[in-house]
Amino acid sequence: MSTESGYLPLQAGEPVALLVNSLGATPPMELSVITHSALQYLKASNPAPHVARVYTGMFMTSLDMVGFSLSLMRLPADRAARLDAPHAAPAWPALPQVYDAAKAPLPMVEVASHDVVSAEPPTTPMGVTLEVPHICPRAPLPVPTVE
Numbered sequence: 001m002s003t004e005s006g007y008l009p010l011q012a013g014e015p016v017a018l019l020v021n022s023l024g025a026t027p028p029m030e031l032s033v034i035t036h037s038a039l040q041y042l043k044a045s046n047p048a049p050h051v052a053r054v055y056t057g058m059f060m061t062s063l064d065m066v067g068f069s070l071s072l073m074r075l076p077a078d079r080a081a082r083l084d085a086p087h088a089a090p091a092w093p094a095l096p097q098v099y100d101a102a103k104a105p106l107p108m109v110e111v112a113s114h115d116v117v118s119a120e121p122p123t124t125p126m127g128v129t130l131e132v133p134h135i136c137p138r139a140p141l142p143v144p145t146v147e
Helices: 028-044 077-084
Strands: 015-022 050-057 068-074
Touching (some): 015 028, 015 077, 028 050, 028 068, 050 077
Protein backbone atom coordinates (compact mmCIF):
# COMPACT_ATOMS: atom_id res chain seq x y z
CA MET A 1 0.00 0.00 0.00
CA SER A 2 2.99 2.28 0.27
CA THR A 3 2.79 5.01 -2.34
CA GLU A 4 6.52 5.64 -1.95
CA SER A 5 7.70 2.09 -2.55
CA GLY A 6 4.72 0.56 -4.36
CA TYR A 7 5.19 -2.42 -2.05
CA LEU A 8 1.62 -3.70 -2.27
CA PRO A 9 0.04 -2.20 -5.36
CA LEU A 10 -3.69 -2.81 -5.13
CA GLN A 11 -6.55 -2.21 -7.52
CA ALA A 12 -9.68 -0.36 -6.42
CA GLY A 13 -12.06 -2.86 -4.85
CA GLU A 14 -9.48 -5.65 -4.67
CA PRO A 15 -10.32 -7.95 -1.73
CA VAL A 16 -7.82 -7.93 1.14
CA ALA A 17 -7.56 -9.29 4.67
CA LEU A 18 -6.40 -7.05 7.51
CA LEU A 19 -4.69 -8.63 10.51
CA VAL A 20 -4.20 -6.47 13.62
CA ASN A 21 -1.87 -8.32 15.96
CA SER A 22 -1.15 -7.52 19.61
CA LEU A 23 2.49 -8.04 20.55
CA GLY A 24 1.34 -9.27 23.97
CA ALA A 25 0.41 -6.44 26.32
CA THR A 26 -1.82 -4.29 24.10
CA PRO A 27 -5.35 -4.55 25.53
CA PRO A 28 -8.30 -5.53 23.32
CA MET A 29 -9.88 -2.07 23.52
CA GLU A 30 -6.71 -0.47 22.12
CA LEU A 31 -6.65 -3.10 19.37
CA SER A 32 -10.23 -2.13 18.52
CA VAL A 33 -9.23 1.52 18.20
CA ILE A 34 -6.24 0.55 16.02
CA THR A 35 -8.48 -1.68 13.87
CA HIS A 36 -10.95 1.16 13.43
CA SER A 37 -8.16 3.57 12.42
CA ALA A 38 -6.68 1.07 9.95
CA LEU A 39 -10.09 0.52 8.35
CA GLN A 40 -10.61 4.29 8.03
CA TYR A 41 -7.18 4.63 6.42
CA LEU A 42 -7.87 1.84 3.92
CA LYS A 43 -11.32 3.23 3.10
CA ALA A 44 -9.83 6.65 2.38
CA SER A 45 -6.82 5.36 0.42
CA ASN A 46 -6.63 5.70 -3.33
CA PRO A 47 -7.20 3.17 -4.76
CA ALA A 48 -9.31 1.81 -1.91
CA PRO A 49 -9.24 -1.98 -1.55
CA HIS A 50 -12.25 -3.99 -0.37
CA VAL A 51 -11.44 -5.20 3.16
CA ALA A 52 -13.15 -8.59 3.07
CA ARG A 53 -11.75 -10.00 6.34
CA VAL A 54 -10.54 -8.42 9.58
CA TYR A 55 -8.67 -10.42 12.21
CA THR A 56 -7.88 -8.73 15.53
CA GLY A 57 -6.14 -10.37 18.48
CA MET A 58 -2.94 -11.96 19.73
CA PHE A 59 -1.58 -14.10 16.91
CA MET A 60 2.19 -13.67 17.32
CA THR A 61 3.33 -12.14 20.58
CA SER A 62 6.58 -11.23 22.26
CA LEU A 63 5.80 -12.08 25.88
CA ASP A 64 4.33 -8.89 27.35
CA MET A 65 5.59 -6.42 24.78
CA VAL A 66 3.41 -3.35 24.28
CA GLY A 67 2.64 -2.65 20.65
CA PHE A 68 0.97 -4.07 17.58
CA SER A 69 1.60 -5.05 14.00
CA LEU A 70 -0.60 -4.56 10.95
CA SER A 71 -0.59 -7.01 8.05
CA LEU A 72 -2.49 -6.62 4.80
CA MET A 73 -2.85 -9.59 2.46
CA ARG A 74 -4.43 -9.95 -0.95
CA LEU A 75 -7.44 -12.20 -0.63
CA PRO A 76 -8.45 -14.05 -3.79
CA ALA A 77 -11.37 -16.47 -3.36
CA ASP A 78 -9.17 -19.58 -2.98
CA ARG A 79 -7.13 -17.97 -0.19
CA ALA A 80 -10.29 -16.76 1.58
CA ALA A 81 -11.64 -20.33 1.45
CA ARG A 82 -8.43 -21.62 3.05
CA LEU A 83 -8.62 -18.99 5.80
CA ASP A 84 -12.25 -19.96 6.48
CA ALA A 85 -11.61 -23.72 6.43
CA PRO A 86 -12.11 -25.76 9.62
CA HIS A 87 -8.91 -26.11 11.65
CA ALA A 88 -7.51 -27.06 15.04
CA ALA A 89 -5.05 -24.17 15.44
CA PRO A 90 -5.67 -22.78 18.95
CA ALA A 91 -4.51 -19.21 18.22
CA TRP A 92 -6.35 -18.74 14.92
CA PRO A 93 -9.99 -17.61 15.16
CA ALA A 94 -12.71 -20.11 14.48
CA LEU A 95 -15.05 -19.28 11.61
CA PRO A 96 -17.75 -17.61 13.77
CA GLN A 97 -15.13 -15.16 15.09
CA VAL A 98 -14.10 -13.94 11.63
CA TYR A 99 -15.75 -10.60 11.00
CA ASP A 100 -16.66 -8.93 7.78
CA ALA A 101 -15.03 -5.51 7.68
CA ALA A 102 -18.44 -3.83 7.97
CA LYS A 103 -18.94 -5.67 11.28
CA ALA A 104 -15.40 -5.45 12.64
CA PRO A 105 -15.04 -4.98 16.37
CA LEU A 106 -14.92 -1.24 16.95
CA PRO A 107 -15.03 0.90 20.08
CA MET A 108 -18.50 0.63 21.52
CA VAL A 109 -20.85 3.59 21.61
CA GLU A 110 -22.33 4.62 24.94
CA VAL A 111 -25.81 3.23 25.49
CA ALA A 112 -28.21 5.30 27.62
CA SER A 113 -29.64 2.28 29.44
CA HIS A 114 -28.87 -1.43 29.43
CA ASP A 115 -32.50 -2.11 30.35
CA VAL A 116 -33.80 -0.80 27.01
CA VAL A 117 -33.20 -3.03 24.01
CA SER A 118 -33.43 -1.22 20.70
CA ALA A 119 -34.55 -3.01 17.56
CA GLU A 120 -31.88 -1.07 15.65
CA PRO A 121 -28.22 -1.96 16.29
CA PRO A 122 -25.94 0.97 17.20
CA THR A 123 -23.76 2.55 14.55
CA THR A 124 -20.51 4.52 14.61
CA PRO A 125 -20.35 8.12 13.39
CA MET A 126 -19.11 6.69 10.05
CA GLY A 127 -22.30 4.63 9.77
CA VAL A 128 -20.71 1.22 10.46
CA THR A 129 -23.16 -1.12 12.19
CA LEU A 130 -21.84 -2.54 15.45
CA GLU A 131 -22.63 -6.03 16.64
CA VAL A 132 -23.48 -5.82 20.32
CA PRO A 133 -23.44 -9.02 22.34
CA HIS A 134 -26.59 -9.72 24.33
CA ILE A 135 -25.95 -8.45 27.84
CA CYS A 136 -28.05 -9.36 30.85
CA PRO A 137 -26.77 -6.78 33.35
CA ARG A 138 -28.61 -8.11 36.39
CA ALA A 139 -27.79 -11.78 35.93
CA PRO A 140 -25.76 -13.06 38.88
CA LEU A 141 -22.26 -14.27 38.13
CA PRO A 142 -21.56 -17.91 39.01
CA VAL A 143 -19.60 -18.29 42.22
CA PRO A 144 -16.67 -20.69 41.86
CA THR A 145 -16.60 -23.50 44.37
CA VAL A 146 -13.52 -25.10 45.82
CA GLU A 147 -13.70 -28.79 46.52
